[in-house]
Amino acid sequence: MTLPASAPALLTVDLDAIVANWRLVAANAANAEAAGVVKADAYGLGMVPVARALAAAGCRSFFVATADEGIELRAALPQARIYVLGGPPPGAEDELAAHGLIPVLNSLEQIAAWRGKALPAALHLDTGMSRLGLSGADVHRLAAEPARLDGIPLALVMSHMACADEDGHPMNRRQLDAFRALSSLLPAGVPRSLAASSTVFLGADWHFDLVRPGAALYGINPTPAKPNPMAQVLRLQGKILQVRDVDSPMTVGYGATHRVTRKGKVAVVAMGYADGLHRSLGNRGFGVIGGKRVPVVGRISMDLTTFDVTGLPETVVHPGALIDLVGPMHPVDELAEEAGTIGYEILTSLGRRFHRQYLGET
Numbered sequence: 001m002t003l004p005a006s007a008p009a010l011l012t013v014d015l016d017a018i019v020a021n022w023r024l025v026a027a028n029a030a031n032a033e034a035a036g037v038v039k040a041d042a043y044g045l046g047m048v049p050v051a052r053a054l055a056a057a058g059c060r061s062f063f064v065a066t067a068d069e070g071i072e073l074r075a076a077l078p079q080a081r082i083y084v085l086g087g088p089p090p091g092a093e094d095e096l097a098a099h100g101l102i103p104v105l106n107s108l109e110q111i112a113a114w115r116g117k118a119l120p121a122a123l124h125l126d127t128g129m130s131r132l133g134l135s136g137a138d139v140h141r142l143a144a145e146p147a148r149l150d151g152i153p154l155a156l157v158m159s160h161m162a163c164a165d166e167d168g169h170p171m172n173r174r175q176l177d178a179f180r181a182l183s184s185l186l187p188a189g190v191p192r193s194l195a196a197s198s199t200v201f202l203g204a205d206w207h208f209d210l211v212r213p214g215a216a217l218y219g220i221n222p223t224p225a226k227p228n229p230m231a232q233v234l235r236l237q238g239k240i241l242q243v244r245d246v247d248s249p250m251t252v253g254y255g256a257t258h259r260v261t262r263k264g265k266v267a268v269v270a271m272g273y274a275d276g277l278h279r280s281l282g283n284r285g286f287g288v289i290g291g292k293r294v295p296v297v298g299r300i301s302m303d304l305t306t307f308d309v310t311g312l313p314e315t316v317v318h319p320g321a322l323i324d325l326v327g328p329m330h331p332v333d334e335l336a337e338e339a340g341t342i343g344y345e346i347l348t349s350l351g352r353r354f355h356r357q358y359l360g361e362t
């Protein structure tokens, strides 16, 4: 552990574990290419180091959400195929082209604006999300007027699933059928992609030619009804600033929401909602120190969080010692559940004040 004395908290990202997770997904979808989804700064873990590690392990295709993310990734990975899920914002086509980015075209307008570039693009078909993508009517229009796709080498035809984290949800089969039917109307021989993390684990029918895992790479459980097959990649440790004795009738924190009922000890940790500890964790979250789970008491403040550490010895709980908010005994999905959210939101909310350390950096 190399936490500078001045730093309030340590975020350790295990790049080897991310690569292992990518390999596990790839093995589960052995007949498909496994891409890597690194949008939103690789879900808060650092787009460039994560993408570099995946590329070194053999990942050739990457997905980002925005053109700006694509431009940043292009600078780090000159050779990779980089897909931009949001497509080209109006007027940004030349910039995407200049950086060799592959837009995911979501509408007939985006298709028209990309024509004439003679550069690859992906098509996104909406099969039930009603978010981005060509509608069924749009796809029929393309089939009837194929000249609309002239001059666009299609790199990929894709769609996205709404309920893949619920195995057996009727939407899953419905979207699969819709994707097969709609994609069959488009030019033959173009690789197809339907699966994000959870979809990979629905089975081979959903794999097609390329799978697009994000969350699973970062240790979030893609199969919430079953034990997590993915390795944990993240450890988040906050530094104790002060340990104080408390006793009834004291209260802890804003709003005096925690009433002390007995003699005890409170550890004050240098992390708060400004660092991504959701305020909903107040009186509900847990940390781990010395192999023991310790509850959050009182509200989460902007820069501080208070834990009940009653009964733990001073050799363990002292200023400068670290409490795990996320770690081996407290995976990210557990913290998310305590916060009333999902692991995706915990990761993408991680703040900027941590000292960051990457394990396995190449």
Ligand SMILES: *Cc1c(COP(=O)(O)O)cnc(C)c1O
Pocket: 037, 039, 085, 159, 160, 195, 196, 197, 198, 212, 213, 214, 215, 216
């Ligand atoms: C974010 C995203 C993914 C990755 O989803 P995970 O659930 O994180 O694996 C894949 N495809 C699309 C279209 C996305 O927006």
